[in-house]
Amino acid sequence: MDNKVVFAALERACEDIISVTRAPSGSPHGAVASRLVACMRQIQEHARALEPVVGGFIAVFHHYDFDEQTPGNGYRTLVKVGVTSAFFRADHNASEMEAYCSALCQLRALLHLAQRLISDNGFGQLYSLQDTDLSSRFVQEYSSMHKACFYGRCLGFQFSPALRPFLQTVVISMVSYGETYGKQHSGLGMAALSLLTSGKYVIDPELRGAEFERITQNLDMQFWKSFWNLTESGLLTVGRVKSSLTDSQIDPSLTTTVLPPIAHWGPGPVHVRLLSYELREGQDSEELQALSRTDPPPISVSHLPWVQKQPHSPWLLIHFHGGGFVAQTSKSHENYLRSWSKELSMPILSVDYSLSPEAPFPRALEECFYAYCWALNNCHLLGSTAERVCLAGDSAGGNLCITVSMKAMCSGIRVPDGLMAAYPATLLTTDASPSRLLTLIDPLLPLGVLTKCLNAYAGEDCQPMQPAGGSNAPSSLGRDTAVLLSDLTQGASNWIQSFLDPTRTSGGARSLSSQQRVAQRDKTPRTVADTSASYCGGTVDYPEGFEPLRSQCPAFVSPTSCPIIRNPFVSPLLAPSELLRGLPPVYIASALDALLDDSVMFAKKLRDMGQPVTLTVVEDLPHGFLSLSQLAKETELASGVCMEQIRKIFQQENLTLCSVQTPKA
Known part of the structure; x- marks a missing residue:
């Protein structure tokens, strides 16, 4: 929709409401009428100020896209959210309009902050990774701004x-x-x-x-x-991987010893779960059942004579779940994993890595890498020949897909045939x-x-x-x-x-x-x-006469200043080219969330290096849409798009594999 048409229609709607909202000052409805008229006046003020700002962004935001076929970046999203809000619940009562007016005021402030970013950052750059002062001012401003209006009546207006x-x-x-x-x-x-x-x-x-x-x-x-x-x-299936691995699939004469995870508390088990829609060769083996910690033990196929055992699948998907590195397990992601296993007719090994803050970096990476190597050597137990191996993960899991592949290249281990990372965290900073x-x-x-x-x-x-x-x-x-x-x-x-x-x-x-x-x-x-004695204001110069609403409980946001954050195995967007060159084809699906620009910039970096990469930006869906795949048609379709990209990785004819050396016990 043309932004000029939107703002003109909003102006007319406000004038119409003002003209018909008249009640005698002494009547019971007089106070409500006054509130409504005051809201309309404020909405008009915000809209008039926003129109030229939105127009300015529309003129330039295409320069920040991944490419012409993939229109998506944070500037586009902010403009879309601002224009969408122009008619969100605009026909409801005074309380609704007051909430809407507060939200519009805060969106106006966000677009002003975006103007500062677009002028301070380099042309076509969504981040200014060197300007720590800009990031510090952003965090300070965020900490003080009122947000409750977006969690009450206006909750989720930007989503489907x-x-x-x-x-x-x-x-x-x-x-x-x-x-x-x-x-x-x-x-x-x-x-x-x-x-x-x-x-x-x-x-x-x-x-x-x-x-x-x-x-x-x-x-x-x-x-x-x-x-x-x-x-x-709790886990239904738990495996304990051994301390060294051999992969007879490639060349048994070339081996690399892979040590078990040791960070923070020394060697320990790696927990995994196997999901398979069909029972396949090896999945009912005594060797695999010996690794299981389920209670009661898994049912032997001999007790289910009507179950027809299928041969090994040539495909194997290894999955790392999301949850911000601090929460959830593979069970939180079963809904779409089971669907993928059925539709793609393949087994899925999902890794339940140790969580922070009890197990900070690099424990999760060590466990995921170790589970990946174990799966290559023991694919026959999982119902697969591992002719094609794909890594998949969302959010924190998307980060681990990328960093496990980087670690495989550095260790001389077979690199997966492709990665599917949904809304991955590639820059773990508050830049x-x-x-x-x-x-x-x-x-x-x-x-x-x-x-x-x-x-x-x-x-x-x-x-x-x-x-x-x-x-x-x-x-x-x-x-x-x-x-x-x-x-x-x-x-x-x-x-x-x-x-x-x-x-x-x-x-x-x-x-x-x-x-x-x-x-x-x-x-x-x-x-x-x-607003608060704890907030040292004055970080942003807003237009004269305008000030965003301030929170009555300012946030205490600790900037990500730890040097580990800029380790390339923590923030792969910061990795040097030599650590990224040789990655397999990468498919990224991003959404309307804080990590959108991470995905765009990471995809651009890979493309500029000549690495195969595909980026899809889904509209009107939040962070974590894979786990919501059963809630709405839109999320189901988005999950299906991710699944089809995995299928393409498995079906690709020309594989570009790095030299693979695998360990021998």
Whole structure:
């Protein structure tokens, strides 16, 4: 849609609402009418200021794309989000309009910050990796800016409408869980308390947004690990790999010894899970069952005479899960892995590497590399001949796909035939970029959470803030309790919304009064110095007369300053050419999230080196869309696109392989 048409239509809509919103000053509706008119005036002001800014970005943002066929970068996304917001819920009541006005104000500030980036960075560059002052100012500004408006009534407006109920459930579950976190309750008791507290967050979006902002900015890493591990219930299959490996597939006379993972606490087992839609040769072998730690043991095929055993597949997919290096296991990703195994008729080995902060870099990389080497040597146990091997992973797992391949090249080990990295983390820093600005509005990957994960992986020794209640909560709940909690929260959300008038303002006299005060306060421009004594403002010069809304609980974001962050095996975007030259074909799928510019810049770097690389930017989907593949048609299609790229890697005719030397015991 033409941006001029959008802003002209918004101007007319505001004028129309102002012209018909008239009530006698003494009437019960007079205060509401005044609020609505004031909102319309502010929206007009923001829109008039935004129109030339958006036009300026539209004129240049194509210079930052990967190529003409792949339009995507953080500047494009910011413009799209800004224009989309022009009509988000523009026909609702005064409370809706106040929330919308706050969101538009903050988006205006983001686009101003993007203007600073585009003028300070080099032409066509999405990052300024040398300008630490620019990144520091970005982090400082982010820390003070109000974000709650994006987690209440405007939650997920930038994503596909089909995903918004899911996002609402996640946010309500998180703030409800935050109230009980650290208190001494059984798993069932915690689920019941979360049900009781979730209702008020459904009824009162402003309260939900404020509480979610508080949680995402300042609760400790253990809370995040605990919440995102709710659906975990332990491993079904655990393998212990041996200390040296041999691959008879290539040349048994050429060997390299691969040591077991030793970082931080010495040698230990590597945990893996095997997923296969069909039972294949080797998968029911006594040798494989001896490696399993399931209880009860795996059922022997002899007990299932009707099961027809299939021959070895020529393909093998090795998967590294996401979770910010700090949370989740392969179980969190089963939904799309099972689909891929069925559709591609191949086994999948998913690695459950050790998590940070207990196991910072390089433990996860060592374990993933070791599991990769073990799989090459023991593919016959996995139901594969490994004629074609592909690595796949999302987010942190995408990072590990790239770095494992780099480590294989450096070690003289067979390089995989291709990589499929979904929204990979290739730059583990807080360096400013346009897509990093999106962390202000992203409920799944706020900057405060992102930096906690990155610092944990780097091994930064920080003292976490203790949650209310004093004691640490357990790292996870049982699977049944977690499912119950999720179902109860979703049920509460659906039940309450089924009888609430959607135009009704916040419920509860006390909450409404509190939120009215917040709304009134937020409508008054404030200086940076007014927000908190802990914030040393003045980092950004906004246009005269404009100031973004400030948070009442500023974030304490620790910049990623540890030298390890710039290790090429941590941030492959910073790797020298000699470490990247020789990588197999790389397929990258990115989304509307903070890591978009990482993907664009990494793909450009590979392309400029002559390395085979493909980048796809999916629209209107958040970070983690693979794990949401069963929630909406859009996420299912995106998962299917990733699967088809894996198929292409397996079916490629001309393989370019580095010389492979494999270990011999």
